[in-house]
Amino acid sequence: MAFPDLIPWARNRSVATSRPSDEGDTLLALHREMNRMFNDFARGLDMGLPARFGAAGEWPHIEIVEDEKELKILAELPGMDQKDVDVSLVDGVLTLRGEKKSEHTSAQYSERWHGQFQRSLQLGPDVDPEKVSAVFKNGVLTVTAAKRPEAESQVKRIPISNS
Structure with missing residues (x-):
């Protein structure tokens, strides 16, 4: 198996490629895609730490x-x-x-x-x-x-x- 086959992302790295295990289980594929969408959405929100200390998700932790x-x-x-x-x-x-x-x-x-x-x-x-x-x-x-x-x-x- 080639190294690029191990990477779960397409060339533009924004669209997930289909995995062999996803082909038979469309519900699992939908679940993964919904999790990815919510994670992408939540990255831009200020959640967690109080305003006194700054926003969550900032770096360094x-x-x-x-x-x-x-x-x-x-x-x-x-x-x-x-x-x-x-x-x-x-x-x-x-x-x-x-x-x-x-x-x-x-x-x-x-x-x-x-x-x-x-x-x-x-x-x-x-x-x-x-x-x-x-x-x-x-x-x-x-x-x-x-x-x-x-x-x-x-x-x-x-x-x-x-x-």
């Missing part, structure tokens, strides 16, 4: 951990080096930007992503801009931002009554 003293942002940047990434904090907005370069320029087929990226996250006024650090290890960027001491005192607890 992040994880945010927050406690009383600090905010920690972890960004997965596989295949990248520290020199390929720039981190900045301006007016409470953390921006990650960089470029992932392609290793092979003559690939026949690739599902790997490469190119420039920029991801901005609103951290808010509680973060102390003087106490922000970043560490890049094993393809994971970890940005730690300490909160200002007065940030905890600004929290007002509201009692909840049962009537």
Whole structure:
């Protein structure tokens, strides 16, 4: 079997080719096509993360951990080096930007992503801009931002009554 026969897409990569198993089961083929259409539609929607942290589906994928003293942002940047990434904090907005370069320029087929990226996250006024650090290890960027001491005192607890 030739390599192009293993790829489930036609030359223009937007129309699925028929598979031998789909020929006898039109319902299964319809199911796959409907899933593909919904996935394509959902890619353009903003679903998931609250507006404070940005939109879901953006790259790089992040994880945010927050406690009383600090905010920690972890960004997965596989295949990248520290020199390929720039981190900045301006007016409470953390921006990650960089470029992932392609290793092979003559690939026949690739599902790997490469190119420039920029991801901005609103951290808010509680973060102390003087106490922000970043560490890049094993393809994971970890940005730690300490909160200002007065940030905890600004929290007002509201009692909840049962009537």
